[in-house]
Amino acid sequence: MKAAVSVDDLVREGLVDAAEAPALLPVEAEFRIRVSGAMRGAISAPDDGVGRQFIPSLQELDVKPEEMGDPIGDDAHSPVKGLTHRYPDRVILHVTKTCEVYCRFCFRRETVGDDGHLTEAEVIAALDYVAVNPAIREVILTGGDPLVLSARRIRGLVERIAAIPGVETLRIHTRVPVVAPERVTDELVSGLGSRLTTVLVLHANHAAEFTESARVALRRLDGAGIMLLSQSVLLRGVNDSVETLEHLFREMLRCRVKPYYLHHCDLAKGVSHFRTTIGEGVALMKALRGRLAGVLLPTYVIDIPGGFGKVPVNADYVTPADAPGAWRITDWQGGVHDYRDPNR
Ligand code: SF4
Known part of the structure; x- marks a missing residue:
């Protein structure tokens, strides 16, 4: 079935x-559509747990x-184009802006969809940065979604990441095994293997995303010895029930x-209808x-708005402030940040 894009x-x-x-139409002009x-x-x-994510x-x-x-x-911690270095031991490489779907709640919705992959020169510059920073153990x-790239690419x-001596782990954040399982071919899976520990973090938010084809794709990845973890977003109207x-x-x-x-759910533009309160x-x-x-x-984690990193939502990091819906969040370096639940 062809992807819907408008x-x-x-x-x-x-x-x-x-x-x-x-x-x-103004929504289409502002934020990309693809299902x-x-x-x-x-x-x-259209208003079921999958439909609300994409329509x-x-x-x-x-x-x-x-x-x-x-x-x-991401931008506040970007020493080289396409690379984010927020924590000492790991970097994020934004290899493409393209996705197989455009999620209506995406935290990178302002940048995804430009059909832009990093150029060869940009990849070289980013990996050179990794190579000269021996504290970096994970890329x-x-x-x-990096798995929209061709299997050859x-x-x-x-291979190039595995050739950097200090790197031990390759992590891949992707929605592809559920939203486009046909891309998880033997050729792709064999290309993910190397001397590195490979961890695939699957983004999925509703059990209905796990079609039979998705199950086959995940079995193929698991069979290749790739560690499979998940990340989900808590989304009002999609998955906010026990x-x-x-x-x-x-199902995962x-x-x-x-x-x-x-x-x-992050403070991305135009997504407050998806955001629950922290208390919920x-x-x-x-x-x-x-x-x-x-x-x-x-x-359960929250990315502190503004680039201060991610912390678990528990009493060590997130405490009520002095007004209803107001919170204080402590980051991993001890900085304290104010946060407010969405107003309805
Ligand atoms: S697949 Fe990921 S990056 Fe792409 S739109 Fe969805 S949440 Fe955003």
Whole structure:
């Protein structure tokens, strides 16, 4: 099935009402649209747990004052184009801005979709930076979605990263095994192998994303000895119930993916309708603890707005401030930051 990439496509496929389409054109102009064939097949109704993740809505035009173009502060820690160095021992390499789907809540929604991959010269400059900084032990490929690159290109990239003596781990953050499982070919999987420990962090938010093809793709990755972890985003109207999260985490483990992080929804522009309060997230995690074994429980985390890193949402890092919905968050270096729940 061909990917839907415009409001018109979504109207033709019955996912958007023709009468509502004109009002959605400003959303299309502001934020890219793409629904892969696999995800189109997983949507039963536009407002189900998969549909809400990919079908644009007018609520996206409601940009709150606290929302930001770069909510997790990638740019503030970028010594070389395409590379983020926030923590001493690891770097993020943004190899492409393209994705197989464009998620309506994406924290990089201001930058994804430009159809731009890093050029050869930019990759060389980024890897030169890694090579001369021996404290870096891990390279994290992200984007966009790094697994939209060709299998040949990925193999070449992995070989070059593995050739840097100090690097021990390759991490890949991707949605591809669920949203475009057909890309997980034997050729791709063999190209991911090297002397490095390879960790694939799968981004998935709802059990319905795990189609039969996705299960096959994940079995193939697991069979190649790749460690499989997950990250999900807590999303109002998508997965903000105990039952939905339980179903998601059990489905992940069935596919040999360890539920790893549940992210509080970032302060990206036009996504407040997806954002829960911190109290709601904490209550969900407490309820899950009584129902799920530890191996099924991810850590609930928040990326501190502005690029101060990620911390677990627990009393060591996140404490109530002096007003309802106000919080103090302590970063890994001891800095303290104010945070407010969304106003409704
Ligand atoms: S696949 Fe990832 S980077 Fe791409 S739009 Fe979705 S959340 Fe953003």
